[in-house]
Amino acid sequence: MNRLRWSAGVVIAVLAAAAPVLAQQPSAAGRVKVVSGSAFVVRQDATIPAQLGQDVFETDSLKTGADGRIGITLKDDTRVSLGPGSELRLQRFIYEPGSGSLGMVLQFVRGAAAYVSGRMAKLAPQSIRLETPAAIVGVRGTSLAIRVDH
Amino acid sequence: MASARPLLLSIVAGTLAAGCGPKHVAGTTRPGQAMVALLPDSETGLTGRAVVSNEGGSADLAAPRDATLATSRRRPGAVKTLSAADVERFFGDALSALPPAPRHFTLFFRFESDELTDESRALVPEILRAVKDRSDPEVAIVGHTDTMGTPPANVELGLKRAMMVRALLVEAGLAASTIEVTSHGEGDLLIRTPDEIPEPRNRRVEISVK
DSSP, rough: HHHHHHHHHHHHHHHHEEEEHHOOOOOSSSSEEEEESEEEEETTTTEEOTTTTTTOTTTTTEOOOOOEEEEEEESSEEEEEEEEEEEEEEEEEETTTTTTEEEEEEOOOOOOOOEEEEHHHHOOGEEEEEEEEEEEEEEEEOEEEEEEEO | OEEEEEEHHHHHHHHHTTTOOOOGGOOOTTTTOEEEEEEOOOTTTTOOOEEEEEEEEEEEEEEETEEEEEEETSSOOOOEEEOOOHHHHHHHHHHHOOOOEEEEEEEEEETSSSSSHHHHTTHHHHHHHHHHOOOOOEEEEEEEEEEOHHHHHHHHHHHHHHHHHHHHHTTTTOOGGGGEEEEEEEEOSSSOOTTTTOGGSSSSEEEEEE
């Protein structure tokens, strides 16, 4: 705990030093690595057909149609994939181990999904939250499958 | 398809509720109901842990294919173990879309030097092979330091090491456009030490190929 508090102090110092850099465009949270059938990235009000190698950002949603599948790999090596008729929102993703800033919130909205934890789960498992409409899942170095009825 | 999903969930609800689960779970699925299943890692075969919780309580998933069915504001259902066939039936499509596992390499430096050790240098061909195996390769190079010196100075030092490795890989034939370089300074130690401790194993560059 003391160590965490100390880190928080460092974070503030580093953030202050890096303020001009942080004003730039947000960096991608991850990338589309697998896509087939109808699969989309929803960003604000735009629904963009997903493409291999496409960047995904915090607050983006992934959506698949009846024949669609999509798989992404995030910056910390977390992998998430969706089967057909599914939706997931990348509500929050911060991965800056250099400054101690870590956080991930994935919202499983509907359909079937697979999740394989990455480095964030090793560094700070308490900073990860997987949300479904019915319950929240806390993880510890874990592969999971989640299915949400809608 | 939208009508098939509640049916599938009903079957699982029945499976999960059989025996000790509350009667109301079996046969009825409501919007927003969620099934969570713990799976073994496909690379290591190891199984982690997960806790499924809401206002009603929580369920611990600890063994391979442990699953619970959760409904809002009700204690998540009793933990049952799914068969491998059930996992395939309910999650096969989603699992088939998982990207390949990233591969990791750690390169170490000679003492008080920017030179890689011979063992680390010998990893370069394997790194290049991992890149060739992928349709959309991404190479992340992350520099790290030990705890000697200030955190900001170490972020800079880590970046210097990472840039050196980047130059080495580009020279070996890797496309520069696939590479991203960052530094975690002393914030991500391989060997945990107090501040101001020299530790060669923390002076390293980690490469992930995704």
